[in-house]
Amino acid sequence: MSINVLFFARYAEAVGFDSLEMEGDFATVDAVxxxxxxxxxxxxxxxxxxxCARNEELCSLDEPVQAGDEVAFFPPVxxx
Amino acid sequence: MAIRVQADAFDPGAEVNAMHAANxxxxxxxxxVGYVRDxxxxxxxxxMFLEHYPGMTEKALAKIAVEAEQRWPLLKLEVLHRIGAxxxxxxxxxxxxxxxxxxxxxxxxxxxxxxxKTRAPFWKKENTPDGPRWVEGRSSDHAAADRWK
Numbered sequence: 001m002s003i004n005v006l007f008f009a010r011y012a013e014a015v016g017f018d019s020l021e022m023e024g025d026f027a028t029v030d031a032v033x034x035x036x037x038x039x040x041x042x043x044x045x046x047x048x049x050x051x052c053a054r055n056e057e058l059c060s061l062d063e064p065v066q067a068g069d070e071v072a073f074f075p076p077v078x079x080x
Numbered sequence: 081m082a083i084r085v086q087a088d089a090f091d092p093g094a095e096v097n098a099m100h101a102a103n104x105x106x107x108x109x110x111x112x113v114g115y116v117r118d119x120x121x122x123x124x125x126x127x128m129f130l131e132h133y134p135g136m137t138e139k140a141l142a143k144i145a146v147e148a149e150q151r152w153p154l155l156k157l158e159v160l161h162r163i164g165a166x167x168x169x170x171x172x173x174x175x176x177x178x179x180x181x182x183x184x185x186x187x188x189x190x191x192x193x194x195x196x197k198t199r200a201p202f203w204k205k206e207n208t209p210d211g212p213r214w215v216e217g218r219s220s221d222h223a224a225a226d227r228w229k
Contacts, residue, residue: 006133008131008133008201008203009131009203009205009214010203010214049217053133053136053201056133056135056136056139056140057136057139057140057143058140058199072133072136072201074133074201074203075203075214075217076198076216076217077197077198077199077200077201077202077203077217078202078203078204078214078215078216078217079130079132079161079172079173079196079197079200079201079202079203079204080114080161080172080173080193080196080197080200080202
């Protein structure tokens, strides 16, 4: 299955781009994260304060994912 | 309920006036305006850039506003947030709640700001004499949001 992964703010700077298409079998958002974080280039995804969203809604790491989903990883938000 | 995410500047006074302009049933308007400061975490700040997550930003703000409308008897609720480049002294965010009586407006305004701070996908990058730096999230913001649970 194919998942569209987005990175924002400091995370996008750390990995060097703001989106990528991933192919593979992922049960949850955390499975997507772990598949990426095994590569040192994505070490920022191991931060304990990481936030994530699935299809433009905040979610927890154990959120299930489906083919075609958009999954986003980002640091704690700082608006307002 | 009105949600606006925009690069353009806005006039907080005009926004407040519009909160009760067409509704004489409004007895209370409580508003909050957040401004860019010229100093933060020990460094001068000459400006900032506000990044966001287009699409999710509007949805996240609308979800917060809907929850506020479910919790308090509001007559009007407005959330306005700037994106892009901002200078010290400029308004970043405007939240206003209108109701018949003050307590609902006070509480709803504080609730929306507390949730916006922890759930809306905005990120501030400040320009300092040492170069640009991302603003870090604050644990006190999470404590503020938790009081509404």
